[in-house]
Amino acid sequence: MPELPEVEVTRLGLRDALRGSRIDGVHQGKPLRWPLGCPPQQLHGERIDDVERRGKYLLLPLQHGELIVHLGMSGSLRWLAAGTAPPPGAHDHFALLTDRGELRMRDPRRFGAVVWHAARAAPHALLAALGPEPLGAGFDGAVLQRALRGRSAAVKTLLLDQRIVAGVGNIYACEALHRAGIDPRRAGGEISAARCARLAEALRATLSEAVAAGGSTLRDFAAADGAHGCFQHAARVYDRAGLPCPACGAAVLRITQGQRSTYFCAHCQRR
Ligand SMILES: [Zn+2]
Numbered sequence: 001m002p003e004l005p006e007v008e009v010t011r012l013g014l015r016d017a018l019r020g021s022r023i024d025g026v027h028q029g030k031p032l033r034w035p036l037g038c039p040p041q042q043l044h045g046e047r048i049d050d051v052e053r054r055g056k057y058l059l060l061p062l063q064h065g066e067l068i069v070h071l072g073m074s075g076s077l078r079w080l081a082a083g084t085a086p087p088p089g090a091h092d093h094f095a096l097l098t099d100r101g102e103l104r105m106r107d108p109r110r111f112g113a114v115v116w117h118a119a120r121a122a123p124h125a126l127l128a129a130l131g132p133e134p135l136g137a138g139f140d141g142a143v144l145q146r147a148l149r150g151r152s153a154a155v156k157t158l159l160l161d162q163r164i165v166a167g168v169g170n171i172y173a174c175e176a177l178h179r180a181g182i183d184p185r186r187a188g189g190e191i192s193a194a195r196c197a198r199l200a201e202a203l204r205a206t207l208s209e210a211v212a213a214g215g216s217t218l219r220d221f222a223a224a225d226g227a228h229g230c231f232q233h234a235a236r237v238y239d240r241a242g243l244p245c246p247a248c249g250a251a252v253l254r255i256t257q258g259q260r261s262t263y264f265c266a267h268c269q270r271r
Contacts, residue, residue, distance in 0.1 A: 129162075141193060172210065209234070
């Protein structure tokens with residue numbers, strides 16, 4: 001599933017092509033998770049002012065309103081310069097046709113969506129409840145501890161809650177907890193200020209390294225230029241059950257928390 005680094009890599013890959021382009025048409029395939037929310041013709045003539053990101057959402061501010069893109073489980077975006085676009089394939093369910101080329105969304109499982117939002121002044125319901133940006137300037141241990149305060153659920157499960165921290169998914173939650181030396185089963189509200197500071201730093205480091213590496217987590221995910229990222233090879237614990245922990249050599253364990261797999265080292269990660 002695309003997490004923050006994949007969306008950020010997509011944003012960086014699309015920014016130069018899309019910024020300042022004009023929407024001339026919209027292609028819609030099968031329905032996505034949520035409807036567009038406006039007649040497609042309403043987007044004709046709109047200029048795309050920028051490409052931004054909030055959590056796992058990609059935002060395209062327009063002259064009037066904005067488009068909110070979510071890649072769901074298996075979505076990916078591709079930029080096809082003018083004159084190079086092959087006909088849409090069976091899994092290409094949305095495209096913005098611009099004066100410079102085409103932004104095409106491929107989404108075999110159709111959990112992704114492109115949603116129009118009229119007024120940027122008030123955040124869209126999808127974005128209103130999102131927690132702090134882990135790569136944002138203000139994110140630190142104090143912010144994280146405040147978000148976890150009073151919560152008895154396991155910290156790993158809480159990190160996946162987009163209201164606690166925006167953009168973190170299963171892979172980077174496992175990796176950051178290993179890096180911070182925190183047991184994923186520990187109650188979120190019981191983590192000390194010092195360890196929250198370590199965890200906040202570990203989240204920032206893990207996510208920014210993944211962005212730098214071209215951040216890919218899913219075989220279906222392709223960066224905006226079509227190249228696959230390579231962060232997966234650098235995982236310390238994620239999807240490494242039974243393999244040696246890179247820090248101590250003990251076997252990495254896999255448990256299930258909230259119906260998701262958690263990978264961790266019982267020796268390095270303490271309660
Ligand atoms: Zn270890």
